[in-house]
Amino acid sequence: MSNIQGNPCLACITGQHCCSRLSGLVLSADEFRLFFEGHRKELSIxxxxxxxxxxxxxxxxxxxxxxxxxxxxxxxxxxxxxxPYVTARIIEKRSTVKIVFHSRSDCPLKNQLYRTMPEADIRNLLTELGKSVYGSAKSIVVQHERGYISRLQNRIEAAISRRLYQTGHK
Ligand code: SF4
Ligand code: SF4
Known part of the structure; x- marks a missing residue:
């Protein structure tokens, strides 16, 4: 939920579903411990x-x-x-972590909200999230996923990365 001046979320026609139907929120361990640990019974984790x-x-x-x-x-x-930008994937590689976000969320007011959210700020925030999850030893690369080709490439990269880590090859 956004809270900007003249907050458009107050006119949300979805019943503010981004918060009133919580789904797929990505957290660092610290964020989880601080805000959600005490609510385990209400959550799928x-x-x-x-x-x-x-x-x-x-x-x-x-x-x-x-x-x-x-x-x-x-x-x-x-x-x-x-x-309403959505953190879509976190792809862990050897020395880097790629955080992929997209702008295809179903927020009805997303275009209005995006105008108040410079993409540079989103990249900085997601870099901060990446650092807090993976530590400063990894380089964090943040990518705005646009279009089918980039989505396909990221799916393939994610599958390769999962296989790499599941089999323990580093
Ligand atoms: S769905 Fe969009 S408009 Fe509605 S509360 Fe969430 S961010 Fe605001
Ligand atoms: S912590 Fe919960 S209520 Fe607050 S903005 Fe996030 S999803 Fe919404």
């Missing part, structure tokens, strides 16, 4: 490489969502800050 992905059970709201919006708004996780 998965590990993807070193990131933690949380969704609500049965399409429920984020545990931090209340009548007046996000209760931790000023401290909310990075993946909440970049929405």
């Amino acid at each position: 998965k590990q993807s490489n070193k990131a933690i992905i949380v969704s609500s059970i049965n399409g429920n709201a984020c545990p931090h969502w209340g009548e007046s919006g996000c209760r931790i708004y000023l401290h909310r996780p990075i993946d909440c800050r970049v929405f």
Whole structure:
């Protein structure tokens, strides 16, 4: 959920589903510990490489969502800050980690919101997320995935990277 001046989210026609139906939020271990550890019973929790992905059970709201919006708004996780951009993949390689985001979310006001969110800020935030998940030894590369070819390339890279790490070849 965004909170910009003249907040367009207040006119959201989806019932603010980005928070009221939490799905696939990407977190560092620190973010998880700080904000979601105490809510384990309300969440489905998965590990993807070193990131933690949380969704609500049965399409429920984020545990931090209340009548007046996000209760931790000023401290909310990075993946909440970049929405309606979507963190799509984290591809771990030998010395680099590629974080892929896209702008195909189903937020009805995304084009309006994107105008208030310089892409450089999104890249900086996702680099910060990458560093907090993988540490400073890895270089973080952030890519805006645009179009079918780039999506296909990233799928192939992700599959190769998973195989590399599953078989332990480094
Ligand atoms: S970010 Fe989009 S989906 Fe979320 S509350 Fe705002 S307008 Fe609605
Ligand atoms: S932490 Fe806040 S902004 Fe993030 S999903 Fe939950 S309610 Fe929404």
